[in-house]
Amino acid sequence: MREITYAEAVREGLSQRMREDSDVFVLGEDIGVYGGAFGVTRGMIEEFGPERIRNTPISEAAITGAAVGAALTGMKPVLELQFSDFITIAMDQLVNQAAKVRYMYGGKGHVPMVVRTPSGSGTGAAAQHSQSLEAWVAHIPGLKVVQPSTAYDAKGLLKAAMEDPNPVIFYEHKVLYKSKSDVPEEEYTIPLGKADVKKEGTDVTIIATAIMVHKALEAAEELEKRGISVEVVDPRTLVPLDEETIIASVSKTGRVIIVHEAVKRGGFGGEIAGVIAESEAFDYLDAPIRRLGALPIPVPYNPVLEKAMIPQVEDIIKAVEETMRGA
């Protein structure tokens, strides 16, 4: 199998769907000849033309709402929000419109749209271009939330998102865009709501999302050398959440660390911790549930501070060792 990057996987997944389904189109800021701020749609306007790779003005409220309206009337829009921080400007249309329509209209009306948006820090883009706000949307009944951590997952999850009759917020991690993995050329689907055990282990479970999956795997490798067998679970989608896989893993290992890049306070890790605490896995816990997340600060510009804000491999190793000691 060939290796391609995460960005290429997203582009390939999008292009393959667009070749098969003429209702699918992409809209967003600078996605045309520029190819999008991160180059994800590069070359697509040449293949699909400006009707279906639709460059928009800088109007997040209107383009998000237009995507909702188009979805409600028979199209399958994929909206690229240039940075996930800009979701703040699109919130009314996502939260009060897209998420509500189906239930509020008594089941008449579907909103088959995908919002693709790059999140995360690590690029020196500072406080307004580096956030991880996935917990905001995960809190809203009516929005599905996806966070792929690999190129393989990105392509398969994107297909599921594009085929879903409901609104899906699809978080791409901007630092992962250049990461590579084996990705089949043909289309394939990874169903939403299916976690992936990225590495099996017996002593402790690390539940990690997005870029933290890679940091957790790196930590696990080091910990193996120190005699600790780590299981790494990637939920892949926050809504729906594969509670079964999480509970099974924690029941097996009896110890759990939850790691995400988002600010720890009010982060989705609290929800995962709650799911575990309320489940039968609680009876198997040999140590308190640990959460690692970002400090509660705006993302700083300085690279040393920026890095210090979010959990690093060493932090995960330390947390695992403390958990193993029962500290």
Place this chain on the structure above:
Amino acid sequence: MTDWAGRQSDEVVKDWLRQMHLIRFFDEKVDEFFAKGMIHGTTHLCVGQEASAVGACAPLKDDDMITSTHRGHGHCIAKGAEPDRMMAELFGRVTGYCKGKGGSMHIADVDKGNLGANGIVGGGIPLAVGAALTSQMKKQGKVAVCFFGDGATNEGSFHESLNLASIWKLPVVFVCENNQYGMSGPVKDMVNIEDIADRGASYGIPGRVVDGNNLLEMADVMEEAVMQARSGSGPVLIEAKTYRWKGHSKSDAKKYRTREEEKDWRTNKDPIKRFEEWLLEEGRITKEEAETIRQSALDEINRAVEFAENSEEPSMDTILEDVYA
């Protein structure tokens, strides 16, 4: 003026009268029920604004689309909604348009082109733009009519949407019903221009001011706008000057205006009375026919109430219906 409205058949013009009566009786009945505590929640009535709703929908085809507002009962009826299912929705009954889960501010009938009323001021404007985009991309020839009030034109979504619709030449007609008042005061406190229609100029969109209480004028201007939108020449912004007879919502002391002003609008600018007078003057209708139309509309609303009252409440096992995430 094209006099398109005046050239319509007797059958059509009489139906416009019927629709206006339906809207008025519907909202007056709702007003009564709220006062009696028979309906819970809140509601926003469009009594006095019947001509802008009926006139705006007059030139529409069945498969054209609308988006509406929190003050949307009139738009629904003008787009062909059944008053019984609307009333059932206000009663929270399972036979309502949203199975009792939406209420007054969310009545929708997507399959019939009513993309929904909206509780967020300005929230429906981008949706109409998106619906028009679908029509353009699928070459459906449909037009989206986007209703909103004067207050919504101070929202960012209004400005962003007009610009977007203009650059893409989308088949959408923006209809601002300027009923002169927000929740607590006059529009002139919040907008520093005389005509909201002028706001179209910023986006290269023609703006037209219409007497929103004159059904014929409203329908004529709409017909032109709908033609333009349908032909691919892009959107139009229409400002219908009208007047909300009732308060903002169910509890409004209307401290911001005088009873004399209200009386003047009710007596001298009643859109239903004006249209009826025109019909009589033109010999399009007899007094007896006018009375029959009025009475049959009232009967229909009374039947709607009966239908709503006799409908079932949603059962508890529907609470998780239509939930997917």
